Amino acid sequence: MSKLRIIAILTILILAFSSTITISFSQPLSATDATGFTLSLSQPPNRIISLAPGNTEILFALGLNDKIVGVTTYCDEPIEALKKEKIGNVTEIDLEKILTLQPDLILASSLTPEETVARLHELSLPVFTLKSDTIEEVIEDITKVAVLSGVEISGSNLIKTMKDQLKKINDLSQSIPDYQKPLVFHIIWHDPIWTAGNSTFINEFITLAGGKNLAEDIQGYSTIDFEEILKRNPSIITVIENHGKNEENQLYQFVTTDNRLQTVAAIKNNQVYLIDSNLVSRPGPRVVSALQYFAQIIHPEIFGEYQNQEINSK
Amino acid sequence: MKIIKKKQIIIVLIVILVLSMVFSLGIGGGRFQISDLLSFLQPSSLLPTEKTILFEIRLPRLILSVLVGAALSLSGAVLQGLFQNPLVDPYVLGISSGGAVGAIVAILSGISLGFITLPLFSFLFALATTFLVLRLGQMGHKMPLEIMLLAGVAIGFFFSALISLGMFLAGENLHQMVFWIMGGFWNSSWNKVYTLLPFFLIGFPIIFSYSRELNTFLLGEKVAESMGVEVEKTKKILLIVTSLLVAASVSVSGVIGFVGLVVPHIIRIIIGEDHRQLLPASLFLGSSVLLWADIFSRTLLHPVELPVGVLTSLMGAPFFIYLLRRKKKGW
């Protein structure tokens, strides 16, 4: 584990360094996206369209809200995003609408269908794909957006804050010995039981927060044998909370009341926590906050008590 | 084949089922562990976690897969006998599409009545679909089965379109819908077993009591009626009972295909068409087949669980092709 940590820290330092180089050496607004495509803009964009809620959050966080001319139906954070023009959802995109909006920058995501991105390229529209699997990559993406939009200076505050916070959490948790890392089970749905294995953000959150992911031997998002949960006996369970779906959170009810889970340590010790689903599933400016929450859940003695508004109001 | 031999085969099937059930109790962690099995005999010596695993997870799950396998293959055999058509499966009257639409409606509407929400919606929709098809297929006092088949197909198509629409609108709930439709026993609990049990306890004896009527259907509806069989009443009762069984099964475990279609045919090749043996044999073989499919779904990619419906189709399709090529009988 410590080797990984070293590599992680080094990567962060190198990236931080290289991004400064990028900023100082390239005069025109230019960046290369996850698909290897390099976009160069002659001037900062004034009409930006976001094709994913995470991207929308990034734009708002970088202070580019006035430049946003189109968002998806899922873009609900911050609240002002709801007032923006809609160009479809994350997978079904209204190309005509996009054309009429005359964007000079389009931010696609890993969820945008490849054909759509290809089509946008064909139509000679400036589309830039953000695709990240780790927190560091998210920060990198935010940096690229800042560069492309010509707000590196004002954006650098956000980026620095994120990097600092990340480093702080990392430093604190790397000193935790293995035996003090609690086993965490993150449950996304109960019918079937759906969890996050390795190569997911959740996994990174749990790991960087000083915990162990119960499902770390499973690849990606997947089902898991019920028995394994009981056998591995997690000490903490994090539960996804959907917005406005049900009056009572069905998943939370299941976790806390199903009689088969009663023997699990997390249930017995009342270590079941609600986490906002958008928070942990959007590659955006809040990823480090998400990490912070996980850190508070897993090691409150180091990071402070986890305060979830929803739980408190119940 | 003499009747003694047929009964022997049925006994063999029962033995296989019982052994499989016992065996599956020992399946955990992706493999068979004899220790698990032995610990069943001494429950008091178990840790609470182990006890929960055996009695709250494994036992209800295996019972549920056995019951559903029995319900599906029995219903398949009955419907094939009623319709005198080898391509008929338990979902011929649109039950599976109806159940799926019910589940989708429950998911999309966000209505929550607790854990019974999904099963309840799917059960009600499944039943409603069936009665719609029965009504459409009815002409006066009679139920011409060819018309009913067509009605079932038409409704099935329509509902499939609804299912696609539902998936399109699903957004983040897509996974849940897809998994429900694929069918599986992941969330088997004693609650589900208790809800299903009355259907089976009442439905199975009723169906068996009509074994001889189903035999007369082999001679054609006209001949059957002339021999004293109340053909329309028989059709009605059997259609209703099988619909209840299948709707109940679909509501707890999604759409599991092929078991209801293929198992009766396998039995026909081994034992023959006499429903007095065909029905119980299909029931026992179907239970074992689904039990084993569930065992594989739990062990092939442990700790990831595969949907059982996918496994049964994968197992069933090549077997069905094999059956077609054999094509011994006029079926």
Place this chain on the structure above:
Amino acid sequence: MVSFSLSVKNLFFSYGDRKVLHNVNFNIQKGDFVGILGPNGSGKSTLLHLLSGLLMPDTGSIFISGKNTQELSRKNWSQEIAIVFQETNLNLDLECYDVIMMGRFPHWRRWQKENQQDIDSVLNALQITNTQQFANRPFRELSGGEKQRVMIARALAQEPNILLLDEPTSHLDILHQLDIMRILFLLQKKDITILGVFHDINLVSQFCNQVMFLKKGVIVHRGLVGKSLHAPQVEELFDVEFLEEIHPYSLRPFFMPLGIVKKIESPSASIHLICGGGSGSNFMKEFLEAGFSVSVGIVNQFDSDQEMASKLGIPVMIEKPFSPISDDNFQKAINLAAQSDYIFIAPGYWGRGNLKNLDLAISLQERGKKIFFLQDSLDRNWDYTEGLAINKLNLLAQHHAEVFSSFTELIDRIKKDCLK
């Protein structure tokens, strides 16, 4: 008061607007074997469906063994009546024993097991239908005729008082047809009432004791085979001409349809045929087929030409057997022949007995009738009257009788005349 096995009163039935059965009434006694005959679409099959309860009449009642069928449950009805249908090309794997055992269904309650009575009944049915050797064989391995026998066994297992059969032999070869008829015939002895729809008149005439004619939904005739089944009734039923014979072995009527010869409504010509000893039979047929009407004379009784003419329903002047032609009959023959357009003398032997027929021709010629005969007639070998016959023929020829070298010429000549 004789209680009938089956009694039908005022039965009406239609498929929607199409009337199928109209005011059908009949009674059948126990042990009768009734054959139902009729052309296609006369409602025979429908009648059986109504009797077995597969269809419900619009109005009217059916009484089985005195009980009104409206008060019978489905099971009880099937205990009284069993029906066998036309064809079974079913591919059943079940053993024949099991198939026959299914016929016991109306005697079972829901969970009742098979008992000794059931087994006895099946064994009995196997024996009557002579199908014991098939008992353990799969039904689909049997031939059509064998399958039908098993189906009858199935019906017999119901232990019905009445057995209905809907064209049970239509698709079978002659061997199996007769097999089945014999089985039915023997069943009659066991006091089972049998009602069968048959397409073959002769099966009915040979085996049934009663016959019922159904035409366009109405019973047009009903009665014992000996009394009611004869050529005139059959011809009226089917609109086809039949030749009726007595079957030499069974001594029952036997019917042969006269090919394509139809009743000649308006013959184009009429011919009087002078023949005898079989010489005229072929010409009678040829004339009828050509569309002419025929009369024959004078022939002796039991002469083969006489019998043919009688069977064909042709007017014929008959003389007592082995007797010379009387003056009285001679005069009658002239009167008969005078009504024809032409007189034809068939080539044949002439002897003292029939020489007078040539005089008949001469008298008719004197009355202005056209006489025809063939060249063959002038062959001396036919003449056993020491030349008298040939002389008479030459006389006829001298007085403008026409002599033809072939019969076809003659026919053509007459047809040409008709066109004028």
